[in-house]
Structure formats: structure tokens, C-alpha cells
Amino acid sequence: MASASPDPSYPPLFRGPNNHRVTPPTPRRGPTTAHEPSSELPVLDLENLGPAQLAGACAEWGLFRAANHGVPAALAAELRRAAAALLALPFEAKDAAAPAYFWGSPAGPIRVKNLNWVEGFHVSLARCGDAAISGREFSLFRDLVNQYCKHMARIARTIFDAMAIDLKLTGDQSSSYLSEHDGTFRVYRYPRRPENCDNLGMEAHTDSSVLSILNEDDVGGLQILHRGEWLDVKPIADTLIVNLGDMMQAISSDRYKSVEHRVVASPFTERKSLCYFAFPVEDSVIISSKYKPFTYREFKAQVEEDIKATGAKVGLSRFRLSASN
Ligand SMILES: O=C(O)CCC(=O)C(=O)O
Numbered sequence: 001m002a003s004a005s006p007d008p009s010y011p012p013l014f015r016g017p018n019n020h021r022v023t024p025p026t027p028r029r030g031p032t033t034a035h036e037p038s039s040e041l042p043v044l045d046l047e048n049l050g051p052a053q054l055a056g057a058c059a060e061w062g063l064f065r066a067a068n069h070g071v072p073a074a075l076a077a078e079l080r081r082a083a084a085a086l087l088a089l090p091f092e093a094k095d096a097a098a099p100a101y102f103w104g105s106p107a108g109p110i111r112v113k114n115l116n117w118v119e120g121f122h123v124s125l126a127r128c129g130d131a132a133i134s135g136r137e138f139s140l141f142r143d144l145v146n147q148y149c150k151h152m153a154r155i156a157r158t159i160f161d162a163m164a165i166d167l168k169l170t171g172d173q174s175s176s177y178l179s180e181h182d183g184t185f186r187v188y189r190y191p192r193r194p195e196n197c198d199n200l201g202m203e204a205h206t207d208s209s210v211l212s213i214l215n216e217d218d219v220g221g222l223q224i225l226h227r228g229e230w231l232d233v234k235p236i237a238d239t240l241i242v243n244l245g246d247m248m249q250a251i252s253s254d255r256y257k258s259v260e261h262r263v264v265a266s267p268f269t270e271r272k273s274l275c276y277f278a279f280p281v282e283d284s285v286i287i288s289s290k291y292k293p294f295t296y297r298e299f300k301a302q303v304e305e306d307i308k309a310t311g312a313k314v315g316l317s318r319f320r321l322s323a324s325n
């Protein structure tokens with residue numbers, strides 16, 4: 001049923017005149033439309049990871065769909081419910097939990113140039129005592145995040161070890177280039193986008209991670225840049241989307257791709273996604289033939305500096321050896 005007043009859980013800037021709309025409008029065509037080849041996306045069976053298929057997906061796409069991932073459906077559903085309850089709190093209550101709560105920018109308190117049509121909660125998995133909303137909603141959420149992310153860490157390690165064989169990494173590199181238990185977790189809500197609003201849910205970017213694991217609902221809106229075209233990644237129940245980030249591209253000396261992606265917020269249905277990001281051990285030096293040696297700590301500091309200075313991430317090109325292209 002349509003409500004008469006704007007949703008008080010939405011950040012004020014997102015309370016557009018139609019944020020209670022329930023009837024799907026005729027799809028608009030415009031800069032945010034994309035092709036629909038999602039059946040082409042590589043699908044990998046995590047219980048039977050074929051090394052050649054994995055290497056091919058990482059080199060050609062930088063992203064794949066993961067089936068047979070072993071995350072209990074009941075746990076994911078419970079986490080979704082807890083996240084939804086948290087996001088449904090009044091905006092002021094959520095905003096008091098910043099920087100665990102953020103809106104308008106996935107970079108948290110650092111503002112990017114364009115307003116992203118998104119809000120969410122950020123959890124640092126290594127820091128158990130994250131400052132956040134106190135109370136029942138948050139402690140249940142936090143507990144479920146911990147359980148869910150044990151599965152994420154397992155999946156990240158399984159995939160990374162298979163990539164490490166393909167890339168012929170040493171044992172030391174395999175353990176220091178992926179610190180799967182120290183990752184971060186975020187839940188995002190992409191509010192309904194009012195008519196005449198062209199803001200993206202999340203602007204085009206590459207992740208800074210080694211790899212990211214996304215569990216989206218059935219709304220859709222994620223797009224990837226593949227061979228110069230934006231393609232829709234259609235939601236498929238019981239699968240996860242795994243995408244490689246900048247650290248994996250560097251570790252692989254550009255054999256694997258950190259795929260550019262974005263999210264288009266729907267004008268009539270809000271979207272929620274659960275995202276886990278895995279990083280290297282912060283001070284381990286990444287050695288590759290295409291980049292000067294750097295640590296993830298240095299990379300992160302550079303990204304923050306660039307966003308502060310220009311509103312946008314520059315990313316890997318900051319570290320690229322000038323002779324290689
Ligand atoms: O919500 C999504 O589907 C993607 C989020 C994302 O790309 C990110 O957090 O880096």
C-alpha cells in the first residue's frame with residue numbers, strides 16, 4: 001500500500017516526491033540502460049572449481065557467478081531480515097551511528113563528487129568492538145554478520161588458493177596477499193530513485209579489494225563494463241557474484257582484471273545487497289611486473305588522498321611502472 005508521507009528511514013535528500021511509489025513505471029531508456037547478456041557470465045561451481053575455467057573468467061571478465069557456495073540459505077535470509085530491520089530505523093537513529101552508517105557515498109565520511117543513491121552499514125570484521133548503534137537491532141545484526149562472514153572467508157580462501165596455483169604464487173604470498181578474516185562487510189540499501197533523478201545508486205568504480213563477494217536480492221541494477229559495454233548482471237537466486245578488485249589485478253601482474261562496475265537504482269523498488277570485501281595483510285608488499293612494490297596500506301592512503309583532493313579514486317594507475325602499459 002502506498003504511504004502518504006515520505007519514508008522517515010530514508011536520508012532526507014532521498015525523500016523524493018515519489019518515494020512511496022508502488023506501480024512500476026515504463027522503463028526509461030537513457031544513460032543507465034544496458035545490454036542484457038547475463039547468461040554469458042561465467043558460472044563456477046565452488047565444489048568443483050575447474051582451474052582453467054577460473055583463470056579464464058578472471059582474465060576475461062574479472063567477475064563470475066558462484067554456485068554451490070555452501071552458505072546456508074537460512075543464515076543469509078536471517079541476515080537480510082536483521083539488516084532490513086536496522087535500515088528501517090529512523091534516519092536520525094542511523095545517522096548517530098556514523099561512520100558505521102553512511103549515505104550518499106560508499107566511501108563513508110569522505111564525500112565523493114557525485115551523490116550516490118545509497119545508504120548502508122559498514123562493519124570492519126577484525127574490530128569486534130565497532131562503534132555503532134547500540135541496542136538489540138545492532139547486536140543481532142553484528143552476530144549474524146560474523147557467522148555469515150566465516151562463510152565468506154572460506155569462499156574467498158578457496159577461490160584465492162585456486163588462483164594462486166594458476167599464478168604460481170609462493171606459500172608466503174598466498175598467505176599474505178589475502179587476509180580473509182580481516183575483511184569488511186557492508187549492507188547497502190539503494191532507495192527508490194525519484195523521477196527526473198539521474199544519480200547512480202553507485203557510480204562506476206573498481207573495488208580496491210583482492211576480491212569481493214556480493215549477495216544481491218532479486219531487484220537487479222548491478223552492471224559491469226565488459227568490452228566497452230555496460231552489461232546487466234541479472235540476479236539469480238542461490239548464487240553469489242564474485243568480482244576481482246585492484247589488489248588481485250596487481251598481484252596477477254594484470255593477467256586478471258579488476259572489473260569496472262556500477263549500480264543503477266530502480267525508480268520503483270529499493271534494492272539491498274550484502275557485500276564482503278577481502279584485502280591483503282595491510283603491510284605486506286605486493287610484488288608484480290607491472291607495478292612498483294606497494295602495500296595495501298599505501299594504496300588505501302593514496303585512494304583517500306585522491307578522493308579528498310578531487311572527489312574520485314584514481315586507483316592502480318598511481319602505482320603502475322611507467323615502462324609498462
Ligand atoms: O551493491 C552492489 O551490488 C555492489 C556494491 C559495490 O560495487 C561496492 O560496494 O563496491
Ligand SMILES: [Fe+2]
Nearest residue numbers: 205206207261
Ligand atoms: Fe564495487
